[in-house]
Amino acid sequence: MIKRHLEPLVREALGQFPVVLVTGARQVGKSTLVQALCRGAWKAAYLTLDDRPTLDAALTDPDGFIAANPGPVAIDEIQRAPDLLRAIKLQVDRHRTPGRFLITGSANILTLKTVSETLAGRIALHQLHPFSDAEFNRRPSAPTILPRLFQAKDPGTILRSLRVSPHRSSHHLLTRILHGGYPDPALARQPSARRRWFEAYRTTYIERDIVQLTAIERLPEFGRLMLLAAARSGQILNFADLGRDAGLPYVTLRRYMQVLEQTYQVNLVSPFYTNVSKRLSKAPKLYWSDTGMAAHLLDLHDTTGLEHSPKLGALVETWVAQELQKLISLAPVPMRLYGWRLQSGQEVDFLIEHGQRFVAIEAKWGRSIDRRALNTFQTLHAQWGERLVAGIVLYGGDAVVALGPKLIAVPLGTFFNA
Numbered sequence: 001m002i003k004r005h006l007e008p009l010v011r012e013a014l015g016q017f018p019v020v021l022v023t024g025a026r027q028v029g030k031s032t033l034v035q036a037l038c039r040g041a042w043k044a045a046y047l048t049l050d051d052r053p054t055l056d057a058a059l060t061d062p063d064g065f066i067a068a069n070p071g072p073v074a075i076d077e078i079q080r081a082p083d084l085l086r087a088i089k090l091q092v093d094r095h096r097t098p099g100r101f102l103i104t105g106s107a108n109i110l111t112l113k114t115v116s117e118t119l120a121g122r123i124a125l126h127q128l129h130p131f132s133d134a135e136f137n138r139r140p141s142a143p144t145i146l147p148r149l150f151q152a153k154d155p156g157t158i159l160r161s162l163r164v165s166p167h168r169s170s171h172h173l174l175t176r177i178l179h180g181g182y183p184d185p186a187l188a189r190q191p192s193a194r195r196r197w198f199e200a201y202r203t204t205y206i207e208r209d210i211v212q213l214t215a216i217e218r219l220p221e222f223g224r225l226m227l228l229a230a231a232r233s234g235q236i237l238n239f240a241d242l243g244r245d246a247g248l249p250y251v252t253l254r255r256y257m258q259v260l261e262q263t264y265q266v267n268l269v270s271p272f273y274t275n276v277s278k279r280l281s282k283a284p285k286l287y288w289s290d291t292g293m294a295a296h297l298l299d300l301h302d303t304t305g306l307e308h309s310p311k312l313g314a315l316v317e318t319w320v321a322q323e324l325q326k327l328i329s330l331a332p333v334p335m336r337l338y339g340w341r342l343q344s345g346q347e348v349d350f351l352i353e354h355g356q357r358f359v360a361i362e363a364k365w366g367r368s369i370d371r372r373a374l375n376t377f378q379t380l381h382a383q384w385g386e387r388l389v390a391g392i393v394l395y396g397g398d399a400v401v402a403l404g405p406k407l408i409a410v411p412l413g414t415f416f417n418a
Contacts, residue, residue: 002135002183004033005142005330006128013124014042014099018092021119022104024128025264025289026209027201029183030104033128034074042099044072049080062087071100079105079213085119092122107213108262127264130181130290132326133416142330145418150333150354155390159408162400162418170396173413174303177319180292191301198296202226205263214259221248225256229266230297233288234314234321237268264289269321272338272351285339287321294318313365316412317349320363320394323416324350346376348391357387364395369409377407 006022010033013020024030031048038044047069049055058065058081066087069075078084088101134143149155179186182201185194206223210216225246232242243253260266268284288294294315300306306315321337328335335354341347350361360380362373377391391407394415401409 001032001036002131002138003140004029004128005132005135005139006126007033007037008141009330010037010102010126011040011042013126014102016098017122017124018096018098019088019101019103019119019123020099020126021123022102022126022128023108023264024104024106025130025182026106026205027182027184028128028130028264030106030128031076032183034076034102034104037102038074042072042102044074044099044102045069046074046076048076050077055080058084063090066091071097072102073100074102074104076104077106078103079107089119089122092119096122106209106263108264127329129322129326129329130292131183131186132181133176133323133413136176136181136186137417139417143327143416143418145415146327146335146352146359147331147333149359149390150357155359156402156406156408159390159392159410160400160402162410162414164398164400164411164414165417171303173396174306176413177291177315178295178300178303178306180290180295181322182290182292185292194292195296195301198293201293202297205265209263210259213263216256216259218248218252221246222256222259225253226260226265227297229257229260229286230288230294231311232286233266233294234317235286236283237286238283265293267321267325269337269339269350272340272353287318289322291315291319291322316365317363320361320412321350324352324361327416328352340380342379346379348376348380357389358384359389360391362391362393363412364393365412366395367397369393369395369401369403374403374407377404381406 010020010022022030022034035046038046047054049058062081062083066084070091075084092100148158152158179194185197188194188197206219216222228242228245239250239253243250246253248256261268267287267289269287270284271282295306298311300309306312324337328337333354335352338351338353339349340351348360349363352359360377373393380391381388388406393409394412395409396412397409398411403409
């Protein structure tokens with residue numbers, strides 16, 4: 001098993017909280033992670049609601065089900081029987097022993113309408129993402145580049161000292177983008193096996209998982225929406241255009257997009273504004289959560305096709321967005337991911353905020369840095385001064401290059417393994 005960098009955080013949470021929830025998309029590796037934890041120092045029973053008799057028992061008598069399994073116990077795919085959360089809450093309120101319940105869900109169960117109560121104050125929440133680049137490269141622990149940048153007196157020194165791996169060719173990065181991070185296709189040796197897995201995942205997700213979670217009365221249109229969302233990955237979300245192309249009314253489109261977000265197929269990155277209400281009201285950027293699935297939906301199945309596709313830049317940006325989300329989810333301090341753009345048209349792909357300070361990141365596939373990027377970072381620095389910790393251009397080159405006192409160009413693969 002490839003070591004998941006989330007594992008020590010979940011183990012730590014089990015020693016502190018009575019309930020730990022691990023969420024993430026279907027087939028992302030939650031069951032494998034949980035079973036490994038059950039076999040380790042945290043000895044626990046393992047139950048999955050994918051098993052029909054177990055699911056029937058949980059649905060018929062949730063209180064009796066939890067009373068018969070008071071913990072330590074791991075319950076997989078709990079969104080299939082969300083009333084178990086209420087039963088768990090009652091048990092935990094009687095005995096708040098740490099590490100009683102480890103639950104997983106393939107949907108954001110804390111936002112589903114069927115859940116009337118949450119376990120606020122009783123639960124630790126963690127999201128398991130598809131394999132990160134560092135996990136796939138068998139790094140024993142999560143990269144610490146982001147917290148180190150915010151903590152350092154001279155972040156430029158850290159960036160300039162990054163060692164470039166001689167094995168990280170552009171072909172290698174294209175392969176990682178094309179294969180994505182879901183364990184089965186990421187590790188598959190044959191392209192045909194990878195393609196079959198993605199198609200089976202898409203079919204099962206639409207025809208079984210979604211139908212069980214919520215009422216989707218227009219399945220063909222939902223499938224078309226998935227393709228259109230993948231094609232718009234890396235773009236500002238425009239509901240009017242998307243609804244017209246998908247053939248869906250506005251209200252239905254909003255609901256279907258919420259389903260995609262709640263089941264971790266897409267995520268939205270809001271633009272940064274000092275005024276919080278503006279952040280919430282302005283249109284976010286849409287990113288598909290796994291570049292492998294996005295490439296499959298776009299009918300891109302080999303590195304040659306990807307390299308010559310007009311969607312390459314958007315998929316590179318999507319890959320960077322997801323790798324940043326993975327680093328942020330494992331960081332020991334809270335961070336938030338935003339985009340940044342001005343009405344003049346200047347923009348930076350990503351801002352990472354921590355303690356009212358920022359790291360700005362621009363993602364490029366090309367091997368050269370254009371002047372526009374330099375001008376944009378100068379505008380950022382003029383606006384924020386010392387609040388701007390560093391500006392980073394992630395690019396397709398093979399050298400770390402200082403472009404200014406706080407602006408560094410770093411090869412794409414190097415940054416996410418630092």
